[in-house]
Amino acid sequence: TFDDEDDELSQLKESKRAVNSLRDIVDDDDDDLERVSWSGEPVGSISWSIKETASSSASSLEGRDSSLQKGSSSYTGFPKQASSYSLSSLFKGEFCLSLPALSDTGVKNYAPELRRPKAEYKDYSSDWSPKDTVRRMQRGKVCSLERFRSLQDKLVLLDEAVAGHDGNIITAVLIFLKRTLRKEILFRELEVRQVALCHLIHFLKETGEQKLLLDLLRFLDRTEEVALYCVKSSEDTSHIQDHYTLLERQIIIEANDRHLETAGQSEIFRKYPRKASILNMPLVTTLFYSCFYHYTEAELSALQIPDKQYVLTALAARAKLRAWNDVDALFTTKNWLGYTKKKAPIGFHRVVEILQRNNAPVQVLQEYVRLVEDVETRLNLATKYKCHDVVIDTYRDLKDRIQLAAYRCKVERGSAEEEKIDSILNNTVRNTVYLLETFIRDRHALGVQ
């Protein structure tokens, strides 16, 4: 999609140049442009003004004459808060010192419910039907719900509220029902009213009424209804079981290793002190940790993990420790005749990437670049990471004299690599024999006699 990059980039550069050259011409002290503070708020916008009015009052609060110029867009007087609205750093000290703790009686004195006649927001006068009540509430009028005494009426009220789709009203009715109905009845009725049920659960979560919430969920469980956000399927149960097992292992590892670390006897902990506790880390992180600190121990097998993920993680951990023998062993398989073979379930190109990220030396890198199956990828990687030998061998196998000759200028003059290229290019006799050999091999492979 983005293939014509060069063209694109040069266009951008061009406009950049134009912009820069104009910079000298234009003087920026102009009043005609909209004034914008550095952070981009137009001077006069709401969020800009919050900072402004707040900062001026903040400075007067501190009792010193404002060193900040009101109306300027520079906030250098306020360390570390220029871009946020947070003023806590300024206010914290003052408030904590000057505020006495408020007692219960204080609350009543400070917030008397007398300032406004009740009649203004209560509506006792008429006898609204459930439907009308819901409608009036939707229009922002406060209605008394106490009038609905019978279960029948209350449920009609709830159904009307649900039909109105306004969560505000639904919740208000639920609060009323919660207060006036026995919870068994409330739960039973909500079970057949899923929308209302969701609202109540949400409300209980929000207000932190844990007990009622648990009662409700237990009630739903018993009737084998879906317990809305608890364990849902057997599959989830198995994940939770896995998590539990992992935590168990982590607790053991943590206790052991903390002991080892503080004792200072183990070399690996002295050389690479732990950065954090392993508790609550994901499984793969735990595996990495174990591959790093406990590679030779049996503990590893306790963590069940797919082959690919295991290889990736172990490789990263051992490469970080520059334990190249372990890396080698990771990819070596023996067949039943005892021959060894290299195999990587993640593909050798990724092995190379990971090793390279851990600054593996060229000798190590080269070994794995050579194993990359796809020729083009192999050449790319070998060229990128300067594995000259692999590049040379690959071109030789491809019988690509032109590329090989071109590559000659990329190796150091007088080096062994240059010599090798020369000998391949010059030794035409051997080369011809080689070509013949491959020709015969290919014919054979094709089944041509």
Next chain:
Amino acid sequence: MAAHLSSGRVNLTALREAGRRELREFLDKCAGSKAIVWDEYLTGPFGLIAQYSLLKEHEVEKMFTLKPGRLPQADVKNIIFFVRPKLELMDIITDNVLREDRGRSPQRDFHILFVPRRSLLCEQWLKEQGVLGSFIHREQYSLDLIPFDGDLLSMESENAFKECYLESDQTSLYHAAKGLMTLQALYGTIPQIFGKGECARHVANMMIRMKREFPGSQNSIFPVFDTLLLLDRNVDLLTPLATQLTYEGLIDEIYGIQNTYVKLPPEKFAPKKQGEGGKDLPTEPKKLQLNSAEELYAEIRDKNFNAVGSVLSKKAKIISAAFEERHHAKTVGEIKQFVSQLPHMQAARSSLANHTSIAELIKDITTSEDFFDNLTVEQEFMSGIDTDKVNNYIEDCIAQKHPLIKILRLVCLQSVCNSGLKQKVLDHYKKEILQTYGYEHILTLNNLEKAGLLKSQTSGRNNYPTIRKTLRLWMDDVNEQNPNDISYVYSGYAPLSVRLAQLLARPGWRSIEEVLKMLPGPHFEERQQLPTGLQKKRQHGENRVTLVFFLGGVTYAEIAALRFLSQMEDGGTEYVIATTKLINGTSWIKSLMEKLEPAPF
């Protein structure tokens, strides 16, 4: 100041003006000097309605951010809290009120303005804390639909999708319906309503009911909109998951646009004057407003990013040439004329400088190997390649612990493009994700399943290829420079939602009945009667105006695609876009993730 709102086919300044009027009326109710305590989230949306100057005219002298503790010592008569109806905010307000020094004189009066609605739950909560009576005015400010641009309205309700599809809480739909009623009060009854999806059906029902129940809403305004199209986000779960490739879309994907503002890394925006800079390079992000008030931005924002460079370089030449003119200005008159144009030229220059810098920032990312690999996989999925097996790139990303949201976007995309994953594939992904990122994410995975973004292929039938072919969602020959089809916004993929809008205008949905049935939820048509005098007699060649309302969010790329259709010659329809929230794949998935509390031990 709000010129960009009146540039479109529908003058949205009227809506903004209505909002300002309501705000003024409320402020005047609280007589005397005032301080406003802001729920920080609201400052962005309010900024699109009013400036500080308006508040100042109505005696607002101080403004603070809402936070626990004692309120600052402002010498004002009234303290007004502007808040969303959220319980955690009520706790802060309670704390503020209780800590108010009652010994001070004169005492300060408290008021609350709930946005967008008063909440009985919150008032109950305040009552239980014993502070409800402290508030003289408790009112609501129904900021339902906020004008973002000449053709764009948003409710900025961040959790609308989650509430509708996970929590069965349709309150945001109620607000959407109310917003639409306000819109009809200002711009006339919309005669035709089309819709697709459960939520769309609900909103249409509520609108019809509200109209019936408030007969006063029958108005005598000549209708501006011909058609309303209500679309559920879950009809098209695919589009937001793909990486947007328009200029504006990429800015949002990479830096996130909030209430038309974007914050950018400051390095590329060096101080304007040389000599002054250097010693203290800015460390705080550069904030820019992005809307059609800026001529250059209006021109490039909806283009495929690959077409932006050439426009910028063309502009650079024009501006350079314009500045060169000064050498040719000989007479006093000519110089005068040059000087009079200078402010405009300076604005153009600084606009060009900004967008060149932004384009460079984006280019750095779009040319990276990982961006390319990610895009390749997305495009494979969308064109239907290898959607039924575990994807190597996704596995690689998990192994390298790329951000979880990126993984989830890709896995969900694969699931949607395959009408659900094979059980084995789904289990494999889930296992790898949980083992790498932690088991606690099982709740998030559950949410994604509930929302239909992630599922196992139960029916055993993959409908996506049929949908893709019938709606021509994948176009092989896409022209990014001079597009002839909406698929340019994703360099090949034509957003399903916008295709539905396009096909509705011509030739009509009857032609795609079969596909509509494969997509979730009902599709429907309603008509609202107009008094005979208001029925429109269309002039020949006059375009229809359609309001497309995305319930559950819309991306900038979809907006770009609709704008492209508006501008098409002989397209016949112009679009205005409304939504519950402007989203991108990342912000959307994030809204569905379970907020994790720290482990209890």
